[in-house]
Amino acid sequence: MGWKNLFHLRDYLKSSLWLIPFIAIPIELVATRVLHRLDSWLGWTLLDLGVSGAQGMLNAIISATLSFVVFTFGSLLVALQIASGQMTPRIIATILVRDNVVRCTTGLFIFTLLFAISALNRIQTTAFQLVEFLAACLGLTCFAAFLFLIDYASRLLRPISIIGRVGEAGLAVMRNVYPHPTREASEATRLVKDPGSPGRIVQHLGKSEIILAVNLKDLIVLAEKSHGIIELAPQVGDFVGTSEPLFRLYDGATSLDEAELRSTLAFGPERTLEQDPTFAFRIVIDIALKALSPAINDPTTAVIAIDQLARLLRSAGNRNLRTDELFGPTGELRVICRTPNWEDFVHLALTELRHCGAQNMQIVRRLRAMIENLIDTLSKHRRPALHEQLTLLDREVDRWFIYAEDRALALVADTQGLGGASGEKHANSRPV
Structure with a gap:
């Protein structure tokens, strides 16, 4: 099999x-x-x-x-x-x-x-x-x-049980996909070597589906055996339509059998948590967005979801989100497989929640507490993306909270949303 x-x-x-x-x-x-x-x-x-x-x-x-x-x-x-x-x-x-x-x-x-x-x-x-x-x-x-x-x-x-289980599953996927701790120098650049124009493109011939997982070990073996480079065009979790590019082959890899290449990919009708580290984020965010919808209007559930997003983002920030280049035993570039970088995780975790929850006092305070805590505890090279999100959150506060008293309250970082004054010192970090 x-x-x-x-x-x-x-x-x-x-x-x-x-x-x-x-x-x-x-x-x-x-x-x-x-x-x-x-x-x-x-x-x-x-x-x-x-x-x-x-x-x-x-x-x-x-x-x-x-x-x-x-x-x-x-x-x-x-x-x-x-x-x-x-x-x-x-x-x-x-x-x-x-x-x-x-x-x-x-x-x-x-x-x-x-x-x-x-x-x-x-x-x-x-x-x-x-x-x-x-x-x-x-x-x-x-x-x-x-x-x-x-x-x-x-x-x-209960929402807290479901969200907690998704968070645990997401942490397990993160450990599997990114097993090594973060190293600033190794993530400074991606795709150091430009492979040039592909000598051959392998298209997807099956029905249109989502990539669930990829067998990177076999791809590296195939590329090493052919003395070439294999580039996986989509990412894990991407929807691939019939006749869309699946592999780009360089140098000796152009002689590889298409059936062997396709056997290294698993497709399915919907995303899974097997090798897709962003899918756990997606599930938790969807629950939070549903809770923030006018039909449900349950911001406390959204705060619980942000608790798990903070865990997931911390795990991503502490791990080496590897470059797109994978090397063979001889040290030569063999496989190019794109994975989400730190900015992708930050935008995924914060952008939609900021847009949909900026009018809610609980959400902006909890988001602020999460961002500031990550800035204080993660490595320096993780901070620029977080500072950008904090600036955008400040703009949303200025946009939605008209009264000075509400604006001052919204500028307080609170891990419970509206439950405590943790981080109150940050309320005066900028003029109201």
Whole structure:
């Protein structure tokens, strides 16, 4: 199985709600036969149930677990619709359907349901005491799991839980894509060497989709083997239409097979968090913008989203956002793969929120606290882009806050939006 197929398989299995319940079916078939044979061999009388008592208990377990399955899937569909409508549809594939608690709980319900049906079917003139005991234990466990799932789902669908999970996923992607700490000298320039005009351009021949991931190791190996340079025209997360440029090949790389090159890319209908560090920013920002919309008008949720953006921006600022040039074992330039730079992350995190939230006191104070904190704690080469955003925020304050008292309040950095006077010294940093 090639890298691309393995990537798609792994991504599909991670986001498939049906997988664990389906695996529960063959496990139940094996467990039922083993336990019945073990029961006959041991001859236990744990519950001392008669045939009618065992049948009644098993019928009750079947009814309960079937109800749990129906309720779980029905309520899950409704919850997904509500959560995607109030926050963003992008949380469905990235967060909700990948939650292992929901999948494992549903698998437990399916296993218990089939186990009880199999046990009931095998009762003739004698009740199998060990089997009935385990069925009773599974039934009680299902009741406990169902109550836990209700509580867990109510907590999971809260904005702070969703935003926090997206933030954690974004930090993990950042560590994977940018594993090294920042070094000012290594990021001073990008594309030091101009490869010139490409000798050959490979176009995208499949259906129009989004690049989800790229196998950089294989691209470097191919370029090294051909003694040439491979340039990936789009970035991870870009939408690529049919016949659009996919690769630009230089020198010996012009002889490479197109199928080999295309096998290093994974496409899909929507972006994922696998190798796309800006997608976590995008999800959090979308939730914040939805919260700031007149229809919802929930600036406190937007403040919570800014908390996670501050974590993500700090992680980006502390990491080497590598140059576009990747070198082979011999030290020669082999692959050009463009990735977001620091200015891209700053504009993504702040520009839309500044435009949409500049009229809100909570938002401008929280944004100011985030920007000033990053200026104080990140390396010097990260500060110019942040100072620019702080200047733009000051202009927005002058534009929207007419009264001097409101303007002075809006110039205070506050990590809670409107919750404290942290950073009050900055309110007098410029004349009102």
